[in-house]
Amino acid sequence: MTHLLQIEDLRVTFNTRYGEVTALDGISMHVSEGETLGVVGESGCGKSITALSVMGLIPSPPGRMAGGSIRLNGEDLTQASEARMRELRGAEMAMIFQEPMTSLNPVFTVGDQIAEAIMLHQNVSRDQAFRDAIALLDRVGIPSPDVRARDYPHQLSGGMRQRVMIAMAVSCRPKVLIADEPTTALDVTVQAQIFDLLYEIQRDFGSAIILITHDMGAISEMADRVAVMYAGRVIEEARADDVLDHPQHPYARGLISCIPALGKGDLPDTLAEIPGVVPPLHLLGAGCAFADRCSHRLARCDSEQPRLIAHGHHPAACHAVEEGRI
Amino acid sequence: MTASFLLRRIGYGLLLMLGVVVLNFLLIRLAPGDPAVVIAGEMGGATEEMLESIREEYGLNKPLVVQLGIYVGNVLTGNLGESFFFNQPVATLIAQRILPTILLVVTAQVLSILIGVFLGVLAARKPNGVMSAFVSVFATIGYAVPVFWTGIMLIILFASVLPIFPVEGMQSVKLRDANLFVQMLDILHHLALPAFTLAIIYLAQYARLSRASMLEVLGSDYIRTAKAKGASQRTILFKHALRNAALPILTVAGLQFGNLISGALLVETVFNWPGMGRLAFDSILRRDYPTIMGVLFFASAMVVIANILTDMSYRLADPRLRGKG
16 A cells, blocks of 8 residues: 555664764654644654654754655655755745744745745746735734735734744645644644644644644544654554553553543642653663663563554554563 | 834934044044144244134134034034145045045955855864964964054065056056056056055964864754764855854954954055045144045944945855844
């Protein structure tokens, strides 16, 4: 089966002062038209690197695509020329970034910035592009869009700026929309509005969405399928309900148990957490990267990398799950 | 850009000029030397009575505060006084020389900003590339070498080795009667070396500054956004990045304008350019108080005007500053 976007065994490395480190170690994931893939994991586990790899925006050097493929409609993006990538970026695939406060250019009006995206990929006049930009601002729920289009980013609130970013990203009706923690910098009520908007956009445009987040609540609302990442690998992948209801990997279990259950009796005195932090990439050994933080650690976990294979419920990369111990 | 902002800036500028006038007056009186002795020396031999009568004539025997009051009063009514040495009104002396100085300073400023920023952008495109190394070395040399040395080296080069630019003066005597267009070309021809000499220090500085500023901007989130849109590298460099990187460059350009005017004094002396620099030099040697103060007055006025223009261009370039006082 071919998917709209298919990442196979992607390896990305970075040259650092500790030598070459592997930021993505053979990850595979896919997303189809109209589908939302959630990518979850702690900071530093490779979520954003995955997104930037797809967009071809890995800073190089020091970054390098060391292997694998990223296929969009069958075309391998890892082999595409820079000119071809420029054609695709913004048109076929677009990205919404984490920081709406700093992701817009402060010296151009938001209307101009959206119009620029349109003019880069469509053969329309400046005036037409600006009118389209106003229509897009209206579409993403910005009041009096014809006035707001002439505003500069600093005149808008964080939520409005993220709406502008979304308008810019969807201006050419991309097939793949990558949202990299689109709501992290926004307050909770605005977060819900942004997710609603993304949902509507997907319904109208049929885009595939890759939603990168560490917010399991967002996953349960938005995602059809989920890939859980840890230290540059996908360690569990399944339908969102399965991962949420029956997490397999101890790390996924940890993430889910960290969600405080509201409205189910008293809140616990302390919030659940996963002890420890993601190990620095240059210190990764031969075994499972999660072993040091894992309460189900086996002897082979230190020496042998678990593979992402289905055991019972759905695929997870864990020896303990594989042996039926948890 | 609001008119009230502009009016307020002009108001501040005028107040500043008044302060400059008072300060100049006091500073020059602090310096050693007596104009009466110089004037008497020009006339050949000086008795105490003669010095006294000269002081009387020029009002130099009145108390300092009274002299200051008279001078400020005169300046406020547009009278800069008579030169002790040239026996002409100071205003006339300056009027004859201010245009060449403005021409030299503005040309040097424009040259240094245009070339410097262009080099800086090229360097920032590949921060570890050859161009970047060249800009760093060139900037260090340009900054370290004194302007009179550069000038003299250029004079040697273009006077003997490669005589394509005139090395002295502002106009050729034989073209004085030619038509206006030919005269203008002639002036530009003469302008090349002095303007380049003056520009070279600042050019190096702008190159370095714009390299640093561009590198910082190129790392920012909105540049990533522009790349994600599919913008080309040239669009990203010259549209998205440069407009933002220009803000610190503008600030420095405004501040440098004063230094440029003092640099012009040396360059004018080396190239015998008929501007205010020569006038300042001559009048300082001769303790010609009114002329020195007149030159300083106009030099400060140019700096104040340059700063107002900088403020205005800053607000044009950065929308976040508009609507603020």
